[in-house]
Amino acid sequence: MELYQKLRKYVLEEDFKMHLGTHYVDIINYTKIIKIEHTEIVIDIENTIIRILGTNLAIQKLLQDEVFITGKIEKVFLGSDDYV
Numbered sequence: 001m002e003l004y005q006k007l008r009k010y011v012l013e014e015d016f017k018m019h020l021g022t023h024y025v026d027i028i029n030y031t032k033i034i035k036i037e038h039t040e041i042v043i044d045i046e047n048t049i050i051r052i053l054g055t056n057l058a059i060q061k062l063l064q065d066e067v068f069i070t071g072k073i074e075k076v077f078l079g080s081d082d083y084v
Helices: 002-011
Strands: 015-021 024-028 031-034 038-046 048-062 068-080
Touching: 024 048, 031 048
Parallel strands: none
Antiparallel strands: 015 024, 024 068, 031 038, 038 048, 048 068
């Protein structure tokens, strides 16, 4: 059974990951998107809120477990779910 769990964890990534650049943010294993605007995108990740501020923000790729955001990223806040 232990081998099965290791294989499952390797194949099905369950950890949250965020890759951040000047003109993009790639978030893997998010829960839901709360807000989408050209200057702000808010994403929920298991009781943690990611708030992305910038200009010309847009979602370029949206999958069940991944969201790729482009635009001029100015600030990224990571905090509790007290945002909403």
